[in-house]
Amino acid sequence: MNSMRRLSTPLIAAFFVAASAWWTGANAQNHSQSEVVRTDQVQATLLAHAPQGVPVGLAPEAVAGQPLWVGLQITHAPQWHTYWKNAGDSGMPTELQWTLPPGVMAGDIAWPVPRKIPIGHLANYGYEGTVLLPVPLIVTPEFKPGVMADALDVKLKATWLVCRQECIPQEGEFALKIPLRSSTALHGAAFDAALKAQPIAVEGAHQVTLKDGGKRLSVRVAGLPARVRGQPLDLFPETPNVIVTAATLAPPGQPLGERDWRQQWDGDVWTADIPVSPDRAESPERMPLVLVAGGQGWRADAPVTGTWPVINPVAVVSPALEAALKANAGAAAPVLPAGTTAVPAATFALALLGALIGGLVLNLMPCVFPVLAIKVLGFTQHADDRRAHRTSGLAYTAGVVLSFLALGALMLALRAAGQQLGWGFQLQSPAVVAALTVLFTVIGLNLAGVFEFGHFLPSGLATLEARNPVANSFLTGMLAVAVASPCTAPFMGASLGLAVGLPAVQALLIFAAIGFGMALPYLAASWWPAVARLLPRPGAWMDTFKKFMAFPMFGTAVWLLWVLGQQTGIDGAGALLALLVTLALVLWALGLSGRARIVIATISIAIGAFLATTLGPNVIKTVEPAALAAEAPDARWQPWSAARVQTVLGAGQPVFVDFTAAWCVTCQYNKKTTLAHPEVLAALDAAKVQTLRADWTRRDAAITAELTRLGRSGVPVYVLQAPGQPPLVLSEILSVADVLGALKQLSLSR
Structure with a gap:
């Protein structure tokens, strides 16, 4: 009995210190980086394609034969679009800023052919639906991964402008690991389709000639495939701010207006007469042109002959885009929790009441049952000691309330720093889930009698419970919050949702109310003598009850192991299971005596160290969820x-x-x-x-x-x-x- 209680102080304290340090470090390093960023308008995903792995230590000529691509895939909501390298009248092209290890370089975006998107009297060049922007990675001989490195770390900060009739600038930070020694070809079809959508270079006597005093361009492109001759083509100049993007194609024989253009075939040469924009901002000496027919594009780099008229300086952002950005300044802000706003006193009082009731109901949540077993053991132990009973109740209440305050403050601070977190965020971390699994497994092994801390801990630590019963109850309250916080009880949801938008003091009062509500039954029981008299007297039965209580702990460990499997896959769950078996062997061995303890403990610790080194990384390495992604289109x-x-x-x-x-x-x-x-x-x-x-x-x-x-x-x-x-x-x-x-x-x- 006492050994189980002694367990709580060092083990739970170590867990919370480690978990807090891990969360602080992880959030400081990752800053919301992931493979996917979602908004109401787009879903942006960082993809990789390395069918032959990452070429490390190969000669340059060998590296050239091993494709290594990364790319940003953007899936647009209906009627929304993003932009090509030349956005047209009122857009901005998507920009990618890469962070790569020394010796690895990123090439330019291999832009797929765009489509023209008319918007009133304007026209844009961009993409709707789903588009992948591929970028080649060049691995040079200077890339020297570490001996233990197993992946190439790729980080990306992307900015894009997504528009319908309104425009919203957005950005995202992405992180991806490309395995060094294995193939990455899951998205091969997407990259193949994107690369096939690249315009094909056309060699020939291309020419762009200024005429009508620089108001129009005469274009000639030779060398196009015979199968497209005689067909109308779509024209996309790569140089922005030169032509009238929304020019209307005039029928043959009709006089051309200021905003009309014409195309025709002169034998095997495609020609066009195009109006120059009155707001022209460039005077290029060469004009790369992309011509498109049936989804296939051809690129012609044409020299410009003639003299451009002098232009007046214009703003970098077009007037139309500038007006759209100002009109949507609010929508341009990153997705963050609601700002801190005052609420009426009556509303805040109702939120506090809902939080208190929600905390009470938390005690009925299945995830809290194992910790209640620890409290029941504590109550039976102090059934005859009214003073100890009350002290335990106060300490447990303090542990619960302060832990709720600490979790609430951490969530509010991280959200203020830009993290997208919600209540229960700690169990979204495989490291925290694994640590809790280990904790409940060790508690269960101790309750089952597999080991006793007093057999191998220093006497001062082994008697810590006797000297610090308040600390044990306090830390038991912390453990209760660790497993109870992911459960959102009735009445709690609205209060928590309101809390994240309140000033810090009011928000923390709601978190404190939840904690007080959760601890209230035990606080009342510890101060109400009638409850203590109902408890059975201590006796031999308590040893049986103690061992029985091991099974709720093991059941909780199984549940947490299942949660970990959802995050890290079967490899992560299997690795943790192997480590738990080894941990049980180590704890059992340390409880032996004589030479057997030294031999078996040494061997088991060595095995544990080897498994931790080889299998440990799988425990915290997340994998792409596949269950819902693999659902059939007609699945419920x-x-x-x-x-x-x-x-x-x-x-x-x-x-x-x-x-x-x-x-x-x-x-x-x-x-x-x-x-x-x-x-x-x-x-x-x-x-x-x-x-x-x-x-x-x-x-x-x-x-x-x-x-x-x-x-x-x-x-x-x-x-x-x-x-x-x-x-x-x-x-x-x-x-x-x-x-x-x-x-x-x-x-x-x-």
């Missing part, structure tokens, strides 16, 4: 994106969104019961509702932003929305009646 639950929601609503179909996470026990319970109930599924089908699932198991800025927009900061969250109506947020503890009632309300309003 499709992966969520803001663009998909708008597409479905635009088609006149309602949407039901399940915001969930593997580490959220409430989410999993609702998923297996209410959301899988035949009556619910039949009602969703009858109402023709498209069901989407937003998986927040890992950090996802787009999901965090959407939760913030809905006034929530944690999961579960369930949203039903019909076209033209505001979203309806359902209860966190979801019942069949809740869903059926919401669907009935939906049908009445349609």
Whole structure:
């Protein structure tokens, strides 16, 4: 009994110190870098293509034969677009800034052919749908990866302008690891398609001639393929601010106006007569031109003959774009939590009450049960000691409240620094999940009697519990918060969503109210003598009860191992499982006596060190989620994106969104019961509702932003929305009646 309590002080304290240090360092280094950045308008993904691996230590001629590409893939929401290298009248091209190891260089963007996008009296050159902007990486002999290095680190800061009728400048930071010794060809088809969309260089006697005093250009391009001769071609000059981008193609024989242009074939030579823009900002000596037919492009680099008229200096940004940017300055801001705003006193009081009740209900969440076992053991131990009982209750309350305050302050600080985080963010880290798995495994082994700390710890540390019972209760409260915080109880969701937009003092008061509500039952029990008299007297039965309590700990470790598997894949979960077995062997061996302890412990520690070195990196290395990505197009639950929601609503179909996470026990319970109930599924089908699932198991800025927009900061969250109506947020503890009632309300309003 005492050994289990002694366990809590050194082990839990070490866990929280390590977890806090890891989170601080990770956020300082990564600054929200990932492979995917999502906004309401686009999804931008950093991809790599290295079918023969990274060419390391090869001669230059050998390196040239091994393709190594990276690229930014942008998927646009319907009616939105980004821009080509020459954006046209009112855009800006996408810019990529690479951070690469010494000896690795990035080439230029291999721009796919664009399309002309008319906007009123203007025209832009850009991309809709999905486009990949490939960039070659050049690995020189100066690239010297370390002996233990297994990947090429690629970092990218990208900026793009996405427009519909309004324009929103956006940016994202991306990080990607390309394995050095294995093939990376998952996105080969996307790169092949993008590279095939490159314009093909055309050799020939090309010419651009100024005429009409520099007001028009006469263009001649020779050498185009015979199969396109006689066909009309689309023209895209690479040099911006020279021609009238929105010029109208005039029919043959019709006189040309100031904004008209004409094209025709002179045998095998394509010719055009194009108006020069009155706002011309360039006087090029050569004009690279891209001609497109049927999605295929050809590039002709033509010299310019004649003298350009003198031009007046103009702004770098066109007047049309400048007006659009000013009109959308608010939308241009990065997606951040709501600003700190004052709320009425009555609203704040209700938020505090909701937080208090939510904290109380947290004690009923399955994820908290294992820690309650520790408190039950503590209560039975002090059943006859009223003073110790009260002291334990106060210390436990302090540990819970201060831990909620610390987590709340950390979340608010990181969000203020630009991190897209929500409540439960710590379990989005594989390192924290692995550390908690180890912690609960060790607690379970201790309760089961596999080892006793007093057998191998210094006597001063082994008797720490006897001298510091307050510290044990305090740290037990910290552990309770560590596993309880990912659960969002009823009444808590709205309070947490409000907290992230309040001034710091008011926000922290809400977090404190949640902690006080969670600790209140134990505080009351510790000060209420009637409760103590109901507890059984200490005796031999407690040893059996103690060993029985090991199984909830092992069950929690299994759940955390499953969560880790969602983040790092089967390799990560298997690696941690092997390390846990080795850890159990080490703890058992250290409890032996005599020569066997020295021999077995030495061997087991050596095995553990070897496995930690070889398998350890797999435990914290995240992998691309595949479960939802591999769903069939007609699967019931499709992966969520803001663009998909708008597409479905635009088609006149309602949407039901399940915001969930593997580490959220409430989410999993609702998923297996209410959301899988035949009556619910039949009602969703009858109402023709498209069901989407937003998986927040890992950090996802787009999901965090959407939760913030809905006034929530944690999961579960369930949203039903019909076209033209505001979203309806359902209860966190979801019942069949809740869903059926919401669907009935939906049908009445349609």
